[in-house]
Structure formats: structure tokens, C-alpha cells
Amino acid sequence: MATEIPKNHKKRNDAILIAALLLAAGILFLATGAAKKDGAQVCVYVDGARAASYSLFENREIPLAYDGHNTLKIEAGAASVTDADCPDRLCVKQRAISKQGETIVCLPHRLIVKIEGGDAPDVDGVVR
């Protein structure tokens, strides 16, 4: 029963408290890391020329109408193309980008969406 208090109750509580503190520290660390990316921009290039740029940390949906139509969606610090009228729609199939240097390319529209000014990409433990 929940009302029964085991003899080692206090010790167990201490362990839970320490675990909670460690978790909180971890979350704080992650939050601090995320805040460092504040300067990140979503840059739109058309035919190799920079056409527009948007903050990566302002959730919004932007209709891009250059050589064709692409819908750029910025949400939770990541950018993706959610809709397009290009024939292959490969840009829509590409996964959301959030790290510096990552791109989404729409070849038929000669459109490149690129992350600039944020953190370098995660190395993921791979030695390069």
C-alpha cells in the first residue's frame, strides 16, 4: 500500500532527489546549448543568389514564389519544405534541417534553403 512507509524510505527519497537534480542539470545544459544557436538563420538562395533569410527560431510558414512555389516551414528550430509544385517534389521529401550548413535543395526551382550562422553540425562521435 502507498501508506506503508519502508524503513529505507528516506534514503530512497535522497536517491530520487539526486536523480532529479541530475536530470534538471541535464535539461539546463541542453537549454543553454540551444540558446547558443540564437543567431541561426534560414537562408533562401535562388539560382545561387541569396533571396531571403529568416530566423530559425520564429515559428512560421513562408510561401516562396520564385521559379515556382515552395512552402517553407520553420518550427521548433528546424526548417522544412512542406509543399511545392515542382515535378519531383524531392524538396518536400527532404528531412527538416536545423544545423549550420545543412540544406534542402529544390533542383527544378533552382532553390536552396540553407541554415547559416548557428552551431556547427553534431559530430555524432564520428572522427573526421
Ligand SMILES: [Zn+2]
Ligand atoms: Zn522541389
